[in-house]
Amino acid sequence: MSAPSQDNAVKGSIITRAIIYVVLILFVIYYLLPLYVMLVNSVKPLEEIRSGNMMEFPKVWTLEPWRAAWSYAQIGVEPSGLRPYFINSILMVVPAVLLSTILGALNGYVLTKWQFKGHGIVFGLLLLSCFIPFQIVLIPMARVLGFLGISGTIPGLVLVHLIYGIGFTTLFFRNYYAAFPTELVRAAQIDGAGFFQIFWRILLPSSAPIAVVTIIWQFTNVWNDFLFGASFSDFDSVPMTVALNNLVSSSTGVKEYNVHFAGAILAALPTLIVYIVSGRYFVRGLMAGAVKG
Amino acid sequence: MASLTIENLRKNYGATEVLKGIDIEIDDGGFLVLVGPSGCGKSTLLNTIAGLEEITSGDIKIGPKSVSGLHPSKRDIAMVFQSYALYPNMTVAQNISFGMEIRGIDKSEREAAIQKVADMLQIGELLHRKPSQLSGGQRQRVAMGRALVRDPQVFLFDEPLSNLDAKLRVDMRTEIKRLHQRMGTTIVYVTHDQIEALTLATKIAVLKDGYLQQFGTPAEVYNDPENMFVADFMGSPSMNLIEATVREENGKAAIQIAGDGAGAGDITLPANTPGLRDHMGGKVMFGIRPEALTDPEGADRTGADIIQQDCLIEVVEPAGSDTFAVTRLGGVEAIARLRADADIHAGQTAPLAFNMTKAVFFDPKTTARIR
Amino acid sequence: MKDRLQEWxxxxxxxxxxxxxxxxxxxxxLYTGYLSMTDSRMLPSYGFVGLENYQKLFALRHWNTALTNLAIFGILYILISSLLGLFLAILLDQKIRAEGLIRPIYLYPMALSFIVTGTAWKWFLDPGIGLENVMQQWGWENFEFNWIKDRDFAIYTVVLAAVWQSSGFVMAMFLAGLRGVDNEIIKAAQIDGASGFRIYRKIIIPMMRPVFLSAFVVLAHLAIKAYDLVIALTGGGPGRATELPATFMYSYTFTRNQMGIGASSAIIMLIMIFSIIVPYLYSELKSGEQK
Known part of the structure; x- marks a missing residue:
C-alpha cells in the first residue's frame, strides 16, 4: 500500500470534494461504531445498558466487567473468566505459527531454487490445500488425533493448525523467493556453499519482510480460528474464541452484556495490536493471499 | 591456468534439445567468447561448464581432467554473473571471502587475499560497504574481485556488462581485456553483443538454436563467415545480403543484381569465387559489408577488384566518423559506409565502389558459404 | 557420493x-468421500450405501434452507462487498488528506475474529438493548429493527456483519489496483479530453478486471466456509433460519449423529469451492509461468 499516490483524482468543485469527505467520514463511523459500542458498554454497569442507551457514555464508569471477563465470569461450568483460555490460545498459537513459518520458508526455498521434476504439482497440491472447506477434514481428523493420543490437547491443536497453515506459508515464501535472484544461489554454489548454508547465509538474512508477513498472517488466522477450536479442544485446551462464544451464548442466568463486550475486546486485542503495530505487513499478507501465481 | 575442451556436448530439457553436439577447444590462456541471439544456448553452455546445469551427453575437460559430474565448487572455476549476484546482506569484503570462509580458510589468510584483490581492482575503500551502497560499475568490480580471489583455472563471465550504461560498458570492456592480458587466465565469456565478442575474444564461438555455427578467431568470423547467419549476426551495421544471379561474362563468372524496374537498371559484377561455377544460371546470396561498399574516393585503393556502379541514394545518415548511405540493391535496402565528409544527398544518384575482393557468396537454400 | 546426497x-x-x-x-x-457413501451415524461405520446419503441430503428441508441461505448470503455478500469496496477505493483515491488515517479504520475489522464481530453485532442489532432501543430513546418511537429475531430477515443481518468485516479488505485490493494503473494511460485519456468519473468508468474500472476476479474468488471462498460468524451472531437461528452448509455439516455430524449425511454435505461444500478455486488457480499459475 505504499504505492505513490498518482493523479487519478477527479477534479471537481469544492462541493464535490466536501461530499466526498462527508461520505468517507460516514463510513469511518460505520466501521468504528461496533468497536465504540463494545468499548463504551464494557465500562458501564449492566443496569445502565438495560435501561439506558447503548450509544451514550456511561454515567457510572466501572472496570468490573473487565475484571469479570478476565478472571471470574462463568464459562461453561467453570467461573474462571477468560484468562486460562487466553493462555491456551497463546500456548497454541506460538508453536503453530513458528513451526508452520519455518516449514513454509524451507518449502518455498526448495520450490524455487531447487526445482525438481514435478515441483509444479507439489506446489499446486500445497496451494489448493489452503482453500478446502475444513468441514471436510473434521471427521477423519478427530479420529487421527484420537489415534495419536492427542485429541483434546493443545499439541493436537498445534498439529492441526500447523498442517492447515503449511499451504499459505509455503505460498508466501515461494512467491517471495521466486523473485529472489537465482544467480545468488548459483554464485554461492560456486563458492562451495551447500543446501542449508545457502538458505541460512544467503536467503534467510533477506527474508525478514516475508517472515513478518507470514507470522502475522498465521498468528491472525490461528488466533481467530473457531472451527478447529470448537471441534478438537477439551475442557483444559479450549482456545479464546471458543471460550468467548461459550461466554456470550450461555443460556443460563442473566445476559451480562458488559462482560461480553469486555470479553470480546480481550479476544480481539492481540490481533488488533498486531494490526495497529504492523498494519502494512498485515495488508501485504492479505494481498498475497488473494493474488496468487 | 588450463585449456578447456568441450566434446560433443548435448543438453536436453525433457524432450527439447538446447545444445546439439557442441565441440570447442581453447588453449590455455585463451579468451573464448560465446555469442549468439537470445535463446541460442550460450548461457546454458556456460552453465554446463560451471556445473550449474548437468549435461546430457558429451564431456567437458579443464586441462586434462574431465569435470562433468563435479560440483561447481570443485571445478576450479570462478564466475561473474550478469546481475553480479553479490550477496546483499554481506559487505564487499565478506562477499569476496565467502567462498574461502566456506572452505574453512583462516581469517588472516582471507584478509590477505581480500587486500590483494582490492588493490588490484582499486576497491579498497569499498570493502566495508554493502552492495546496495555501490554504483553499477563498483558492483561489477566487486563481482570480478570475488572471482579473482579464487585464482581459478578458468573464469566464466555471463554477460557481465549488459547491465551497465554505454560509456561504462566500454570502459569495463577495456578493463577486462587488460586484466586478461595481465593474468593470462583462460576466460569463457558469454555475450549477445557482437562488438564485445570481436573486441575481447581470441576465439569466438557463434551459436544459434543450439548449434555451433562457426568457431574461429574474430578475423575469421568477421571476414570469412561460414554461413548467412554468422555473416548477418557479426558486424554493425550488418552485412548486406542481396539476391543475385550467377552469369557467364567474357568466360568468367559474374553476378547480376536485378534492378527495380524503374530508375535503376541491372548491375553486373565480376566474381572470382570458384564455387560459383556450380551455381551458373542459378540464384545466390551476395554478401558485402558496408565498408566494402563506399564512395570511390574512400575505397581501399589496394583492392584488386573495385567496381564502380551508380546507385540511387535513398537515405543519408551522418554518424560522425562515417556517413552511412542507404541504397536499394536487388529489391532490398543496402547500406554503404562512406567517408564522413563524402558529398552525398538523398535522392541523388551517386557512384559507389564495390570492393569485390571482400565479397562473399552463400547458397540461398542451405545458407552455407560458397567458396 | 556426497554430491548425490546433496541432490536428494x-x-x-x-x-x-x-x-x-x-x-x-x-x-x-478421500476418507470423507468414502464415509459419505456409508451408513455412518455417531461413529464411522463401513456399510456401503452408495449415493443414498446424497439423496437424503437433498431431500432434507434443513439442507435446502442452508443452500438457499448460502445463495442469498453469498450473492449479497459478494456484490455489496465488491461494490462498496470499489466505491470506497475510488473515493480514497481522490488525494484525500487523511487517507493514512481513514484506510486503516476501514480495514481493521479484517483483523478481528468472526466470533468477536458476531458478538458485537449480535448485541448491537438486538432489539432490546441495541439499535432499535437507541433510536426509540432518541425519539423515533416507532423505529423498528428486529431483523435478527425475524426468521425471514435474520440472514440479512449475517450479510450486514460480514460486509462490515470484509469490505475494507476489498477496498484495499481495489486501491492497490487503482494505484497500479499506468499513469501514462490516464494522462493519455486526459489529453483525449476524458475527465473525472468518465476516466474511471471507461478506462480504469475495466482495467480492474483481475481485481474483481480475485475479490470474487476470495469472497466466494469465505462465503462458502462461513461458519463462525453465524454461530456467534445468530447460532443458526432463529430456529434454523440462518443455517448455512457449514453449520449444517457440523450439527448433523456432531450433534445429530448423522455422520454419513454430514460427510456428504462436506463433499458438496468442497465441490462448490473447488469449482471456483481450481479454474482460478489454474489460470493464475499458467499466467505466472508465462511471465
Whole structure:
C-alpha cells in the first residue's frame, strides 16, 4: 500500500470534494461504531445498558466487567473468566505459527531454487490445500488425533493448525523467493556453499519482510480460528474464541452484556495490536493471499 | 591456468534439445567468447561448464581432467554473473571471502587475499560497504574481485556488462581485456553483443538454436563467415545480403543484381569465387559489408577488384566518423559506409565502389558459404 | 557420493510437509468421500450405501434452507462487498488528506475474529438493548429493527456483519489496483479530453478486471466456509433460519449423529469451492509461468 499516490483524482468543485469527505467520514463511523459500542458498554454497569442507551457514555464508569471477563465470569461450568483460555490460545498459537513459518520458508526455498521434476504439482497440491472447506477434514481428523493420543490437547491443536497453515506459508515464501535472484544461489554454489548454508547465509538474512508477513498472517488466522477450536479442544485446551462464544451464548442466568463486550475486546486485542503495530505487513499478507501465481 | 575442451556436448530439457553436439577447444590462456541471439544456448553452455546445469551427453575437460559430474565448487572455476549476484546482506569484503570462509580458510589468510584483490581492482575503500551502497560499475568490480580471489583455472563471465550504461560498458570492456592480458587466465565469456565478442575474444564461438555455427578467431568470423547467419549476426551495421544471379561474362563468372524496374537498371559484377561455377544460371546470396561498399574516393585503393556502379541514394545518415548511405540493391535496402565528409544527398544518384575482393557468396537454400 | 546426497536433500526437506498435506488434506478428502457413501451415524461405520446419503441430503428441508441461505448470503455478500469496496477505493483515491488515517479504520475489522464481530453485532442489532432501543430513546418511537429475531430477515443481518468485516479488505485490493494503473494511460485519456468519473468508468474500472476476479474468488471462498460468524451472531437461528452448509455439516455430524449425511454435505461444500478455486488457480499459475 505504499504505492505513490498518482493523479487519478477527479477534479471537481469544492462541493464535490466536501461530499466526498462527508461520505468517507460516514463510513469511518460505520466501521468504528461496533468497536465504540463494545468499548463504551464494557465500562458501564449492566443496569445502565438495560435501561439506558447503548450509544451514550456511561454515567457510572466501572472496570468490573473487565475484571469479570478476565478472571471470574462463568464459562461453561467453570467461573474462571477468560484468562486460562487466553493462555491456551497463546500456548497454541506460538508453536503453530513458528513451526508452520519455518516449514513454509524451507518449502518455498526448495520450490524455487531447487526445482525438481514435478515441483509444479507439489506446489499446486500445497496451494489448493489452503482453500478446502475444513468441514471436510473434521471427521477423519478427530479420529487421527484420537489415534495419536492427542485429541483434546493443545499439541493436537498445534498439529492441526500447523498442517492447515503449511499451504499459505509455503505460498508466501515461494512467491517471495521466486523473485529472489537465482544467480545468488548459483554464485554461492560456486563458492562451495551447500543446501542449508545457502538458505541460512544467503536467503534467510533477506527474508525478514516475508517472515513478518507470514507470522502475522498465521498468528491472525490461528488466533481467530473457531472451527478447529470448537471441534478438537477439551475442557483444559479450549482456545479464546471458543471460550468467548461459550461466554456470550450461555443460556443460563442473566445476559451480562458488559462482560461480553469486555470479553470480546480481550479476544480481539492481540490481533488488533498486531494490526495497529504492523498494519502494512498485515495488508501485504492479505494481498498475497488473494493474488496468487 | 588450463585449456578447456568441450566434446560433443548435448543438453536436453525433457524432450527439447538446447545444445546439439557442441565441440570447442581453447588453449590455455585463451579468451573464448560465446555469442549468439537470445535463446541460442550460450548461457546454458556456460552453465554446463560451471556445473550449474548437468549435461546430457558429451564431456567437458579443464586441462586434462574431465569435470562433468563435479560440483561447481570443485571445478576450479570462478564466475561473474550478469546481475553480479553479490550477496546483499554481506559487505564487499565478506562477499569476496565467502567462498574461502566456506572452505574453512583462516581469517588472516582471507584478509590477505581480500587486500590483494582490492588493490588490484582499486576497491579498497569499498570493502566495508554493502552492495546496495555501490554504483553499477563498483558492483561489477566487486563481482570480478570475488572471482579473482579464487585464482581459478578458468573464469566464466555471463554477460557481465549488459547491465551497465554505454560509456561504462566500454570502459569495463577495456578493463577486462587488460586484466586478461595481465593474468593470462583462460576466460569463457558469454555475450549477445557482437562488438564485445570481436573486441575481447581470441576465439569466438557463434551459436544459434543450439548449434555451433562457426568457431574461429574474430578475423575469421568477421571476414570469412561460414554461413548467412554468422555473416548477418557479426558486424554493425550488418552485412548486406542481396539476391543475385550467377552469369557467364567474357568466360568468367559474374553476378547480376536485378534492378527495380524503374530508375535503376541491372548491375553486373565480376566474381572470382570458384564455387560459383556450380551455381551458373542459378540464384545466390551476395554478401558485402558496408565498408566494402563506399564512395570511390574512400575505397581501399589496394583492392584488386573495385567496381564502380551508380546507385540511387535513398537515405543519408551522418554518424560522425562515417556517413552511412542507404541504397536499394536487388529489391532490398543496402547500406554503404562512406567517408564522413563524402558529398552525398538523398535522392541523388551517386557512384559507389564495390570492393569485390571482400565479397562473399552463400547458397540461398542451405545458407552455407560458397567458396 | 556426497554430491548425490546433496541432490536428494531438497526433496527430503520438502517431503514432510508434502506428506502431511497429502495425508491430512487429500487422504482425508478421500476418507470423507468414502464415509459419505456409508451408513455412518455417531461413529464411522463401513456399510456401503452408495449415493443414498446424497439423496437424503437433498431431500432434507434443513439442507435446502442452508443452500438457499448460502445463495442469498453469498450473492449479497459478494456484490455489496465488491461494490462498496470499489466505491470506497475510488473515493480514497481522490488525494484525500487523511487517507493514512481513514484506510486503516476501514480495514481493521479484517483483523478481528468472526466470533468477536458476531458478538458485537449480535448485541448491537438486538432489539432490546441495541439499535432499535437507541433510536426509540432518541425519539423515533416507532423505529423498528428486529431483523435478527425475524426468521425471514435474520440472514440479512449475517450479510450486514460480514460486509462490515470484509469490505475494507476489498477496498484495499481495489486501491492497490487503482494505484497500479499506468499513469501514462490516464494522462493519455486526459489529453483525449476524458475527465473525472468518465476516466474511471471507461478506462480504469475495466482495467480492474483481475481485481474483481480475485475479490470474487476470495469472497466466494469465505462465503462458502462461513461458519463462525453465524454461530456467534445468530447460532443458526432463529430456529434454523440462518443455517448455512457449514453449520449444517457440523450439527448433523456432531450433534445429530448423522455422520454419513454430514460427510456428504462436506463433499458438496468442497465441490462448490473447488469449482471456483481450481479454474482460478489454474489460470493464475499458467499466467505466472508465462511471465
Amino acid at each position: 536433500v531438497p526433496r527430503l526437506v520438502l517431503a514432510p510437509s508434502f506428506l502431511l498435506v497429502l495425508l491430512f488434506v487429500y487422504g482425508f478428502i
